[in-house]
Amino acid sequence: MNHKEIPEKAIESVAKLINDTVKFPSKVSVTTIQGETETPHYFEIIPFSEIDTSERNFYAVDGSYNFQEFYNGICIGLYTAGYICYYRGKQVKLNNDDNPIINGKSYAPQNIMITNDKDKEAIFDELFSLDPVKKFLAFLGNPIDLWAFASDLESLKTIICESTSKLYSFCQTLLEWSLIYEIANLDRTKKGDFILRDGNLRSLEFKQKYIKELGKLLHDKGIILVSITKNSAIKLHLSSTFKMIDDYLQEDLKYKFEFAETDERKRKICCWLEVSDYYLEKSFKNDMIRKKDVQGGRGFGLYFIARLDYVEKLQNYDWVVADLNIYDAIPDIENGNTDRDIDKISEIFKELTRLSQEHYILGYPYPLAEVHNFVTLKPSFKQEIINRVKISLYRDTKMEHVDIENLFLDIHDRF
Numbered sequence: 001m002n003h004k005e006i007p008e009k010a011i012e013s014v015a016k017l018i019n020d021t022v023k024f025p026s027k028v029s030v031t032t033i034q035g036e037t038e039t040p041h042y043f044e045i046i047p048f049s050e051i052d053t054s055e056r057n058f059y060a061v062d063g064s065y066n067f068q069e070f071y072n073g074i075c076i077g078l079y080t081a082g083y084i085c086y087y088r089g090k091q092v093k094l095n096n097d098d099n100p101i102i103n104g105k106s107y108a109p110q111n112i113m114i115t116n117d118k119d120k121e122a123i124f125d126e127l128f129s130l131d132p133v134k135k136f137l138a139f140l141g142n143p144i145d146l147w148a149f150a151s152d153l154e155s156l157k158t159i160i161c162e163s164t165s166k167l168y169s170f171c172q173t174l175l176e177w178s179l180i181y182e183i184a185n186l187d188r189t190k191k192g193d194f195i196l197r198d199g200n201l202r203s204l205e206f207k208q209k210y211i212k213e214l215g216k217l218l219h220d221k222g223i224i225l226v227s228i229t230k231n232s233a234i235k236l237h238l239s240s241t242f243k244m245i246d247d248y249l250q251e252d253l254k255y256k257f258e259f260a261e262t263d264e265r266k267r268k269i270c271c272w273l274e275v276s277d278y279y280l281e282k283s284f285k286n287d288m289i290r291k292k293d294v295q296g297g298r299g300f301g302l303y304f305i306a307r308l309d310y311v312e313k314l315q316n317y318d319w320v321v322a323d324l325n326i327y328d329a330i331p332d333i334e335n336g337n338t339d340r341d342i343d344k345i346s347e348i349f350k351e352l353t354r355l356s357q358e359h360y361i362l363g364y365p366y367p368l369a370e371v372h373n374f375v376t377l378k379p380s381f382k383q384e385i386i387n388r389v390k391i392s393l394y395r396d397t398k399m400e401h402v403d404i405e406n407l408f409l410d411i412h413d414r415f
Contacts, residue, residue, distance in 0.1 A: 018236075026241040027278055030248040037274040037329075037340045040245055043350055044259055045268040045309065051354040052089030057193040058355060059085045059183050060367035063176045065168035066377035067114075068386070072407060075114040076385050079168045081175040082106025082375045083183055086355075086367050092188070104374045107132060107175060112385070120161040127171045128153075135185075136178035139217075140210045148207050173205060181214060184223055191222030194351065196368050200227045200323040201301030202289055208297055215300030219327035224348055227301065227323040230364060233283040234275055234321050238305060242319055245271060249310075272306040272322075272349040274329075274340070294326060294333055302326045306349050308356035309363040318363045324348065 033039040060083060067077025084104035085092040094105040107130055111123045127133060140146060150156035160170045176197070183195055195218070203211050218225050235242075249269055261267045275283075280290040280303065291297030301323035310318060324345065326333055331341055355365035393399045393407075 021236055022239040024237075024240055026238075026244050027276070028238075028241045028244070028273065030244050035342070037342060037345065038276045040271050040273045041342070041346060042253065042257070042269050042271050043346065044257075044261065045270050045353045045357070046350065047261060047266065048357055051357060054088070054351070054354060055192070056351070057085050057087050057092070057189060058196065058365075058367050059083055059189075059194065060196040060365070060371035061176055061179050061183070062198050062368070062371040062375050063172040064375050064377045065172045066381055067164055067168060068382040069164070070407070073115055074407065075164060076112055076382075076389070077114065077164065077168055078108060078112050078377060078381070078385070079171040079175070080106055080108040080375050080377065081172055081179055082371065083179050084367060084371045084374055085188075091370070102374075104371065106375055107179075109171070114164060117161060120164070120167055121157060123167060123171065124157050124161055127174060130175065130178070132178040132182045133174060136181040139181055140206075140213060143210060146206055146210050148203075148205060170205065173203070177203065177206075177211075177214070180225065181217075184218055184221060189223065193223050195223060195225045196355075196365055196371075197225065197227040198368055198372065199229055200299070200303075200321075201225065201325065202297075202299035202323070204298065206299075208294065208299060212294045212300045215294075215325050215327050219325055219331070224328060224351075225325045226348065226352070228320050228365060228368060230320055232321040234279060234303065234305065235319060237279050237282040238275075238319075245307075268310045270307055270309070270349065270353055272304055272345065275303040275305060275321075292326070292338075300326050302329045304345070304349075306352070307363065308349065308353050308365075320364060322349075322352075 029039045031039070032041055061081070062083075063079065063081030065077065065079035067075055069075045082104050083094070083106075085094055091103045093103045095102065109123060109126050109130075111119070111126050114120055114123070128137070137146070144152050147153075147156045150159055160167050180195055180197065183189055201215070215225070254267070254269060257269055259267045277290070277292075284290050286298075288296065288298045292302060294300060302325075304322045304324055305319050306322050307318045308320065328348065329340055329345055330338055331344075332339065352365060355367060356363050358366040358369075361369050390404050393404050394401065
């Protein structure tokens with residue numbers, strides 16, 4: 001569509017809505033109220049010279065999927081998920097491959113072609129045969145009613161295989177959750193280690209009464225799971241809060257804060273606060289997503305916003321949305337005690353500043369950026385798969401060159 005065909009009133013309404021949201025007065029105090037997690041808690045960043053001195057392992061998990069459909073009904077696609085680990089600032093070798101560059105561990109299916117519904121079902125079935133998935137589901141007890149939107153596995157298969165994108169998305173997500181469980185049981189994983197995940201801890205695939213068992217297991221083992229994202233509606237609705245806090249830091253707090261750092265150029269104040277019900281309601285329509293509990297909600301997360309580094313005049317960029325394991329933040333939540341473990345929360349965000357000082361992505365944990373690069377199936381993957389299949393068809397099956405090219409013709413390229 002030509003940009004001139006977009007109604008001007010539609011553009012104006014978008015601009016007005018954004019402006020009204022950004023300018024809406026903040027309902028957050030800029031000063032800390034002791035014992036209140038929904039007010040900002042300020043702390044000094046870990047000095048750059050000390051960021052690689054921790055004995056913790058910092059894992060990061062991510063996944064990806066991509067597929068290409070052709071005019072003759074062939075679809076070639078792939079989903080994958082994997083993880084990497086950093087220890088004392090260096091990436092750890094997690095696989096047995098001879099490749100000296102690739103240190104992470106990842107999983108991908110053998111079935112990559114879809115020509116009919118049975119092929120989709122084969123991809124679905126193969127997912128459940130992967131070792132990490134089998135072990136994770138066994139840990140959850142393999143309950144028939146595990147799935148949030150299906151009564152059993154067969155009905156789940158029917159729902160998931162309705163569309164190719166839904167199938168690959170589900171496969172990627174389930175594999176990611178399974179890898180969190182795998183990491184928790186690795187020989188090298190120990191109390192105090194971190195597992196970072198992109199997104200949130202609110203799975204739409206599993207019923208909460210089952211998936212929360214993963215949160216409890218990690219908490220009992222002392223393994224800290226945090227999901228982090230820079231993209232969230234929460235950030236839009238808290239824009240005025242970010243600006244208020246930034247102004248407070250620049251005009252007031254930095255002059256009276258008790259820094260341990262003696263070099264003024266290296267002084268940085270970081271900040272975290274829990275997202276209140278008010279802003280959760282502004283950001284999410286789904287009551288189950290907003291619920292701060294392990295009953296009647298989704299997953300086992302508790303939303304916070306945090307600034308783990310500081311870039312002057314880039315208020316919104318600096319902030320991330322962090323979903324903490326609710327059992328770490330509210331240890332007695334199962335018994336209805338909602339007291340927050342402020343010391344534990346503060347420790348988690350302080351430790352994350354070890355990972356947020358890379359110059360190319362200030363304020364965001366670099367292991368998440370690295371694992372994203374490790375597993376993401378970029379657009380070029382499509383051409384790589386096609387080229388390899390073409391070579392195999394020509395070399396192994398002796399198919400005619402013209403016939404091979406016609407198989408993978410993208411009709412949209414012709415007009």
